[in-house]
Amino acid sequence: xxxxxxxxxxxxxxxxxxxxxxxSLLAFITAIVLCYYYSGRSRRSIDLIASIFEALVGVPTTIxxxxxxxxxxxxxxxxxxxxLYTPYAxxxxxxxxxxxxxxxxxxxxxxxxxxxxxxxxxxLGLQSSRVEIILVLxxxxxxxxxTYLLAFSRCIGELGxxxxxxxxxxxxxxxxxxxxxxxxxxxxxxxxxxxGLVLISLTLLTAILIKSLxxxxxxxxxxx
Amino acid sequence: MKILVDNVWYSYDGVTYxxxxxxxxxxxxxxxxxxxxxxxxxxxxxxxxSLLLKPTIGRILIEGVDYWNSSSVEKTRxxxxxxxxxxKPLLVRGSVEYNVSLGLKLKGLSSNDIIDYYIKRYNxxxxxxxxxxxxxxxxxxAASIIRALVLRPKLLALDEPFTFLDNTRVKLLIEDLLNLxxxxxxVIVASHYIYRDLVEKCKGVIELFMGELLSLKxx
Numbered sequence: 001x002x003x004x005x006x007x008x009x010x011x012x013x014x015x016x017x018x019x020x021x022x023x024s025l026l027a028f029i030t031a032i033v034l035c036y037y038y039s040g041r042s043r044r045s046i047d048l049i050a051s052i053f054e055a056l057v058g059v060p061t062t063i064x065x066x067x068x069x070x071x072x073x074x075x076x077x078x079x080x081x082x083x084l085y086t087p088y089a090x091x092x093x094x095x096x097x098x099x100x101x102x103x104x105x106x107x108x109x110x111x112x113x114x115x116x117x118x119x120x121x122x123x124l125g126l127q128s129s130r131v132e133i134i135l136v137l138x139x140x141x142x143x144x145x146x147t148y149l150l151a152f153s154r155c156i157g158e159l160g161x162x163x164x165x166x167x168x169x170x171x172x173x174x175x176x177x178x179x180x181x182x183x184x185x186x187x188x189x190x191x192x193x194x195x196g197l198v199l200i201s202l203t204l205l206t207a208i209l210i211k212s213l214x215x216x217x218x219x220x221x222x223x224x
Numbered sequence: 225m226k227i228l229v230d231n232v233w234y235s236y237d238g239v240t241y242x243x244x245x246x247x248x249x250x251x252x253x254x255x256x257x258x259x260x261x262x263x264x265x266x267x268x269x270x271x272x273x274s275l276l277l278k279p280t281i282g283r284i285l286i287e288g289v290d291y292w293n294s295s296s297v298e299k300t301r302x303x304x305x306x307x308x309x310x311x312k313p314l315l316v317r318g319s320v321e322y323n324v325s326l327g328l329k330l331k332g333l334s335s336n337d338i339i340d341y342y343i344k345r346y347n348x349x350x351x352x353x354x355x356x357x358x359x360x361x362x363x364x365x366a367a368s369i370i371r372a373l374v375l376r377p378k379l380l381a382l383d384e385p386f387t388f389l390d391n392t393r394v395k396l397l398i399e400d401l402l403n404l405x406x407x408x409x410x411v412i413v414a415s416h417y418i419y420r421d422l423v424e425k426c427k428g429v430i431e432l433f434m435g436e437l438l439s440l441k442x443x
Contacts, residue, residue, distance in 0.1 A: 122275075
């Protein structure tokens with residue numbers, strides 16, 4: 001039996017897009033701030049920071065889910081916030097999942113481009129950090145778009161955090177990956193397959209959309 | 225503009241010195257050539273004079289002001305009058321026109337006439353709206369030089385400006401540098417290529433060897 005493309009599925013898709021969209025956006029913005037801040041350091045520092053985040057990329061999402069669970073558990077350090085088994089718990093976890101990959105994708109690029117842009121600005125007789133930021137972001141626009149895409153794909157495709165910290169509560173914290181897992185465990189392979197196709201389609205559509213938008217984004221940083 | 229290079233030493237690593245005990249005083253507008261073999265310190269000296277590098281020892285006085293020990297307002301004022309052109313063109317993503325006009329835009333100036341003039345003069349009209357990724361090395365070099373010329377700086381420092389340029393563009397560039405010098409600017413050129421026209425008309429030649437000033441001839 002096919003799972004009807006009804007309100008139920010639409011809700012799961014919207015929830016998945018919302019949770020992963022917010023988490024990846026937060027990770028993306030944090031990565032930009034971190035990378036810009038550290039890009040002024042020495043090459044050795046950049047290599048060290050990049051190595052740390054490269055190692056963090058390999059941390060399984062179940063471990064991150066466990067960490068978030070521990071933090072948000074009623075008796076845990078942040079238990080008073082009562083966020084466990086809410087979409088916010090998934091957002092926190094997916095933020096931690098996406099941040100390392102976003103930083104790894106950006107940090108060396110920021111270092112190289114900022115160095116070049118700083119040299120350019122000074123050679124043109126200017127000393128302006130505002131101009132420097134604008135030009136660096138403008139120069140990095142295609143990479144920024146790819147990085148967001150990478151972060152979003154990592155978020156929407158992860159299962160460990162959504163299952164452990166979100167709890168896969170139907171109609172509240174269930175997202176595409178958790179629903180696929182639940183349906184599969186219940187033996188509803190066809191339903192799981194349909195949702196899997198929806199997930200792949202969403203990822204591809206997002207990729208096309210972001211790549212198309214990257215040119216418009218480049219215009220946004222046009223210095224006039 | 226007067227430039228005093230006073231007992232300048234420069235080290236990139238704190239161990240070896242790329243420049244040692246350089247003393248130069250440039251008082252009059254004109255073109256000054258910095259010559260010397262590879263590793264002589266030409267680019268380093270050019271960057272120190274252009275205030276891109278802070279001397280490890282010694283000081284640089286521009287119009288009598290010690291730049292590295294001056295206030296931030298004074299620094300901004302002095303820096304705005306100095307333009308440096310890199311040996312490898314430093315351009316940003318975008319069209320030739322965007323890159324050529326970048327300096328003017330960043331300084332809040334606008335002068336389409338002068339941009340048009342130089343783009344035509346250096347035969348870049350056909351690639352005016354093309355991305356810099358589609359240009360030849362010579363076109364990239366010309367674009368980076370034009371970006372500096374349109375700003376009409378009081379001090380223009382060019383590192384190997386003739387590399388990648390064809391003879392026509394070299395001739396045009398020498399004319400433009402002479403024009404700029406005639407209007408009161410100091411133009412400092414570090415180059416391996418010694419063009420007779422330039423040597424005959426330049427105001428001085430600074431010869432470096434192994435980071436030291438070998439000779440200084442001011443006409």
